[in-house]
Amino acid sequence: MSQYEPQKTEPEIYRLWEKSGFFNPDKLPKRHKKSFTVIMPPPNANGPLHLGHAIFVTLQDIMIRYKRIKGFKALWLPGADHAGFETQVVFEKKLEKEGRSRFQIPREQLYQEIMEFTLANKKVMESQLKRLGASCDWTREKFTLDENVIKIVYQTFEKLKNDGLLYRGKRIINWCVKHQTSLSDVELKYEERKSPLYYVKYDVPELHSFITVATTRPETIPADVAIAVNPIDKRYENFIGKYAVNPLNNEKILIISDKTVDKDFGTGALKITPDHDKADEEIFGKHPEINKESKPVINFFGKMEGEKIPAELVGLKVFEARQKAMEILKNNNRLNVEFAPAGIDENYINNAALCYKCGSQIEPLNLANQWFVKMTEKPKGGKFSLRDLAVRAVKSGKIKFIPKRFEKIFFHWMANIKDWNISRQIAWGIKIPDEGTADVFDTWFSSGQWPFAALMSAKKDDFQKFYPTDVMETGSDILLFWVARMIMLGLYATGKVPFETVYLHGLVRDINRQKMSKSKGNVISPLEMSEKYGTDAVRMSLVVGNTPGSDPVVSEDKIRGYRNFANKIWNAARFVMMNLPENLKDIDAFAKKSRKNNALKTEDKKNLKELAMMAKKMTKDMDNFKFYSAAEQLYHYFWHVFADKIIESSKPRLNGSDTKDKSAAQYVLLEILKKTLILLHPFMPFITENIWQTIPNKQKNLLMIEKWPE
């Protein structure tokens, strides 16, 4: 008849905790000495929280509550991220719905509008974090656009500049034509696409011959400055140093040799187009003998524009221009049929670089005034490059990854890392402090400084007290975007690692292993689930079976199962309370008296010992970040040992006439209940605290700062 109703009590319990002040480590009782710090990955303030957020809230709150109960000065510092590009994209979609466009809105106004949007979202987010039980210290909450955070970001920028780790250049960047901004290498996704390979003949008058180049981008031919072949390629020995004629504008271009050219690909001859290809740009830079200036033929809207372009191509979009260029070459008999039918290999497949947000094909373009951070060069007077700092910290074990296999991915990325373009041509973000552009920083440049920037700007001495932090818990999908950058920038700016352990969780999947997304309609809202089944049930469903690094599968059925568990706890506790001695005021005195009476049966002692053993095992799991295992053990113990066996077998004793034996049974039940409530608290904080408050306890302590049963 009696059922637990979390909806009614959870918000009340949260207020009780907040009122106590214990979320703030400075307010914890004296026994809390050593600090334990987790910086919350600031959620993007551009929409409601989803299950991915609920996972991090659950895992981090478990860590924090566990350590707090264990007697640590536990700090969980909450924050919100302005999330530059991400938020701007969300906002642009909103504008689109309203029939407006970012390009028609003055920059300052756009900034203000996005700011209002973000602050409104931030507020919603905060209340949702509370609803999920996050025991973070709201007195230290930070926003990535707080003035004192921006100040720190600028300081790091200056330091990089002074150390010679920053340069500003005209360089090929990844340009998203739709969003009108450059993107860093990690902001691209790749897709295999059919991309016809054209075999184009370039005349070489000096030799009365021609050289054939294989290209997927004939529309860029007017921008060619050279042709490159491999020096060991016998076929082209005589061509090196001679001039070829550009088939689309008749300009003379030099044939050079470079050993990066793959002689086995295509014809072994590569056209060099420095304005529209990163690799070509590099080769161009290495060859001063190329006596031709590089000029672009594609503009920032992805259309043909520039000198020396055939008139038919001007103004066409890249794909249209490609068709047209192919026609011109064909009509002029410039396609070499020797290598493929009609001179075109239609089945050639390559990886197209796409904008990770909108899927538009990335246009490699040359953009001036872009800031790049050097990843592999040593700073002035310094010993280690940013890359080396990070790699050394992980290799030496100063930073540990859970699971460990992510270290390999990390090293692999670091080994091949390129300089980092931190300029973005969008309105929403931290303005880069220079005079030449209106550009803003890549969000990851500022969030890469988050652990120290948040602590330095929160409260006086926080940095000294809480840095380096203990655990960085976040999604494995942002290992390279964020974690890697935090390690580099944290070490560089402070000389210390930003955190000692990196715990990475996977991506939430639905029961069919699909990613959850709005467009698929398979999204489960953690807030809705909380309303329906209680936050504790949601949290348990997100931790049991969720091993680090692998993708957890979440379904409403699973959540319902843990709602049943919460109800089980509720009723078991009710049973124990109902069977306590009448008018019991102080359980501690009762426990003391019971121990003195020494009426425990062998079976009682055995039960208490079994609990102690389970607690020990489970504690070990907690210390090893095996929360999935700890949670499962608790679940099993509470339901199938305590409720099914111990409570059941106590019934005759509680109803019997032997008062001493009855008292012993009461004592054992109460003891097990108390201890399991503490053990369960990190996982299911609301129901455990709720029950705790109904136990006749003279001390009237909060469960959240009770002592862990050792």
Next chain:
RNA sequence: GGGCAUUUAGCUCAGUGGUAGAGCGCUUCGUUCACAUCGAAGAGGUCGCAGGUUCGAUACCUGCAAUGCCCACCA
């Protein structure tokens, strides 16, 4: 092309050098007793495939297959 991982009951996942575990689901029975958001009993697996190491392998090694992920300037 290079790398990382996964493969155990219908589903989601643990696990260990000594002939397999949990939850959900399923079957049968029960229940005015704290709880039907319940209880009891039960069915169900040649631990991806093929070799090897071993007294013994699901576990360690090798190869293969399927699946997933990451990285990459073959134009």
